[in-house]
Amino acid sequence: MLLDGDEWQAYFRDFKRSAFRLEVHQTYTMPTEDATVRDFLAGAPKPDGFNVPWHRTIRDHAAAGRTMTRAKVVRRPLTPYSRYLFEWCIPGNVAAGEHYQVVDVTDQPNPGLPEQDFWLFDEATVVHLNYRPDGTQINRELIQDPDIGKYLAWRDLALESAVPFSAH
Template sequence: MTSSSKTLGDLFGSFRREAFRLETLDDYSKSGNVDAYHTYLAGEPQPEDYNSGWVEELRSHTENGKRVHRVHIVSRPLTDYLRFELGWGYRKNMTGGEEFSILDVTDRLNPLAGVPDFWCFDSESVAVMNYDGAGKYLGSKALEPERVAEFTRYRDTALAHAEPFTEWWAKYGA
């Protein structure tokens, strides 16, 4: 089976060492956790079980020595959605071992302008995430093996220009 015939679920379920995600959008509110986002906007406390399924999946990977990490490209001021995602989502997901970094392009050029959201697994497989203009998730497409090197370069560029989330959040978070 070639990587282009695998689904994102297949790739996430079979990686051996590392899963990396690049996030580029300011608003994913049409893509999931809609009820939680509305709870956040209403000023209500985060539900105890928020993201619990994902946190357990993360923990199953990280406790077995696998790394799950992501970089989000942002510019300030943050959208309401980013305040929700970073304040609720990232901080909760960290309890499962996921690592986060921020590439803040507020005062500099974006070194990855035009690069789509993607997951990269073990530097061997890539799935590009597709969204409509409003940020609604439309599905993913696993890329052909010959495209993997291009996306591992994007990953390396993101990591080289990003700073750890906890340090960035201490300076700019809510």
């Protein structure tokens, strides 16, 4: 089942305990980010109020005792997009309360993580984020009857293999 619009946004509003994201791609090509990525790459300063709505979402969940965690697989040298994430996006997310972890596979093999981005909500609901090789999102797919044990194991493996973003 493909998710879009409010149906997709509801997962971020309505989760009860936890939201975990595994990010495996080195570049994401999101139309909503085109201008800010271009500005970042041109050396512009980060705009005031950058990502404020997302930071509010993170803070609201944290205040209610719900956790938001990501594990980002990276390879050095960082892609321009990953540099944008590390300099403009992630620091604000972390300051708002997101637990952002980095799995650096530059000098070590992948520890067994899939080549599939996904969100895991409340350790029960899995949504695959499907991308083209250039990082353009194809769709968001709610996985029917997922093998939750497999996703929990991938989450745990990612977090065991990671260091907190703040350590970079």
